[in-house]
Amino acid sequence: MIEVRELTKRHGATVAVDGLSFQVRPGLVTGFLGPNGAGKSTTMRVLLGLDAPTSGQALVNGRRYATMRHPLREVGALLDANAVHGGRSAYDHLRCLARSNGIGVSRVADVLERVGLAGAARRRAGDLSLGMRQRLGIAAALLGDPGVLMFDEPVNGLDPEGVRWIRHLMRSLAAEGRTVLLSSHLMSEMELTADRLVIIGRGRLVAETTVGDLAARHDLGVLVRSPRAAELTGVLEAAGATVGTEPGGGLVVRGLDIAEIGDLAAGGGLAVHEVTPRGVSLEEAYMELTGDSAEYRAGGR
Numbered sequence: 287m288i289e290v291r292e293l294t295k296r297h298g299a300t301v302a303v304d305g306l307s308f309q310v311r312p313g314l315v316t317g318f319l320g321p322n323g324a325g326k327s328t329t330m331r332v333l334l335g336l337d338a339p340t341s342g343q344a345l346v347n348g349r350r351y352a353t354m355r356h357p358l359r360e361v362g363a364l365l366d367a368n369a370v371h372g373g374r375s376a377y378d379h380l381r382c383l384a385r386s387n388g389i390g391v392s393r394v395a396d397v398l399e400r401v402g403l404a405g406a407a408r409r410r411a412g413d414l415s416l417g418m419r420q421r422l423g424i425a426a427a428l429l430g431d432p433g434v435l436m437f438d439e440p441v442n443g444l445d446p447e448g449v450r451w452i453r454h455l456m457r458s459l460a461a462e463g464r465t466v467l468l469s470s471h472l473m474s475e476m477e478l479t480a481d482r483l484v485i486i487g488r489g490r491l492v493a494e495t496t497v498g499d500l501a502a503r504h505d506l507g508v509l510v511r512s513p514r515a516a517e518l519t520g521v522l523e524a525a526g527a528t529v530g531t532e533p534g535g536g537l538v539v540r541g542l543d544i545a546e547i548g549d550l551a552a553g554g555g556l557a558v559h560e561v562t563p564r565g566v567s568l569e570e571a572y573m574e575l576t577g578d579s580a581e582y583r584a585g586g587r
């Protein structure tokens with residue numbers, strides 16, 4: 287369990303995190319989403335005792351990181367995959383970590399196996415590809431078999447196979463009952479991976495929701511094409527729909543489902559050439575929620 291309560295972190299004049307409160311529960315993958323500069327890394331750094339809060343609290347299992355006797359056994363994290371000693375082998379890197387944290391060295395082989403690095407255990411960390419360094423960082427996070435895990439943008443720079451692997455790993459860690467907090471600035475990554483979403487912008491909470499709820503709240507309607515669009519619009523509006531048009535000339539119908547639209551068109555003897563659910567673009571929903579809080583935006587807005 288992770289609890290952030292009224293957390294504020296200032297760096298001089300910059301307010302990186304601004305009165306932020308949220309909880310992350312076990313057994314689920316929670317996506318921590320926000321545009322660049324929203325305060326995700328800072329929040330994680332405070333949770334991990336790397337930054338001190340200006341005010342408020344950031345607790346793991348009800349405690350501050352600094353007060354834990356064996357932190358790696360409670361919380362594992364990957365913040366920066368490059369934060370390894372390049373000259374050491376993957377195995378030695380993990381062995382040193384295990385030793386200095388009172389963790390049995392037998393765990394090293396277990397975690398290397400779990401992240402698919404058993405075959406590269408003797409290679410110098412500095413010679414590993416980015417994807418392999420990410421895996422090594424994740425192995426380090428798993429070393430103490432912690433119940434709470436945090437990963438800061440773990441798929442950055444990974445190829446599609448690596449992205450799929452991370453997604454699968456996150457889900458299996460949550461299925462084991464662990465608390466998994468996964469940060470990203472891309473909604474597309476979260477759609478398939480996260481159960482819950484904590485969305486922040488400019489250091490503040492924008493939404494605490496589930497992927498399903500966000501989708502339901504941002505229903506984009508049904509795209510309808512008809513050679514008799516004007517008449518069909520009248521029929522649909524009379525039935526209570528809201529009808530707009532999209533740039534290609536199609537109608538965007540909200541408030542009626544596909545079957546109702548088809549029945550109404552048939553009832554009015556109006557031909558229909560296309561009826562397509564526009565689906566829900568979570569990316570658009572997310573952009574709408576965080577639009578005002580993006581630190582930089584193309585076009586200088």
Ligand SMILES: Nc1ncnc2c1ncn2[C@@H]1O[C@H](COP(=O)(O)OP(=O)(O)OP(=O)(O)O)[C@@H](O)[C@H]1O
Nearest residue numbers: 297300302320321322323324325326327328329471
């Ligand atoms: N050590 C620091 N000194 C000064 N400002 C900082 C420091 N660390 C972070 N900031 C600022 O605090 C804000 C939040 O940064 P943070 O890295 O937490 O955001 P983020 O959501 O993780 O963004 P990104 O996705 O770009 O990593 C930014 O404006 C950043 O420039």
